[in-house]
Amino acid sequence: MRGALPYVAATLVGLGLFAMPFVQYGFGGGHSHAAGPHSDHGARHGGHLLMLHDYHVELVEHRDSVELYLSDAFRRPLRPVSCEVTFDGRPPTPCEWRSHRSVVPKPIDAKSGLYQVSVDDGPPLTLKFP
Numbered sequence: 564m565r566g567a568l569p570y571v572a573a574t575l576v577g578l579g580l581f582a583m584p585f586v587q588y589g590f591g592g593g594h595s596h597a598a599g600p601h602s603d604h605g606a607r608h609g610g611h612l613l614m615l616h617d618y619h620v621e622l623v624e625h626r627d628s629v630e631l632y633l634s635d636a637f638r639r640p641l642r643p644v645s646c647e648v649t650f651d652g653r654p655p656t657p658c659e660w661r662s663h664r665s666v667v668p669k670p671i672d673a674k675s676g677l678y679q680v681s682v683d684d685g686p687p688l689t690l691k692f693p
C-alpha cells in the first residue's frame with residue numbers, strides 16, 4: 564500500500580469488501596437507481612449475495628439444488644463461461660445453464676459448497692458457501 568491518494572483509498576475499500584465477501588442485503592443503499600458500480604447489493608432472488616472481485620453471485624439454496632445468479636459490478640446478469648461446484652470434497656458437479664441462471668444439483672446432506680466460476684475477461688471466481 565503506497566500512499567493516501569483517493570484511488571488507493573477506493574482500492575482499499577474494495578479489498579476490505581473482498582476480505583468479507585458475505586454481503587447480505589441493503590449494503591450501500593440497495594434500491595438506488597443511480598447506477599454506480601457496487602451501489603446495489605440487494606439479494607433479488609431470496610438468496611445470499613456474495614461479492615468477489617468486480618462480480619456478484621447470488622446463491623439460492625434449495626433442498627437438492629442451488630441456483631447461482633452471476634452479475635457484474637452494476638448487477639447486470641452474466642452467463643458464466645464455466646461453473647462447477649464441489650460439495651464437501653465430493654467430485655465437482657457442473658452447473659447447468661437455465662434461462663438466466665446456473666443451476667447445480669446438490670446432495671441433500673451437503674454442508675458446504677466450493678463454487679468455481681469463470682467469466683469472460685475476468686479472474687476465476689472461487690467462493691465457499693456457507
Ligand SMILES: [Zn+2]
Binds near residue numbers: 600601602614618
Ligand atoms: Zn459489489
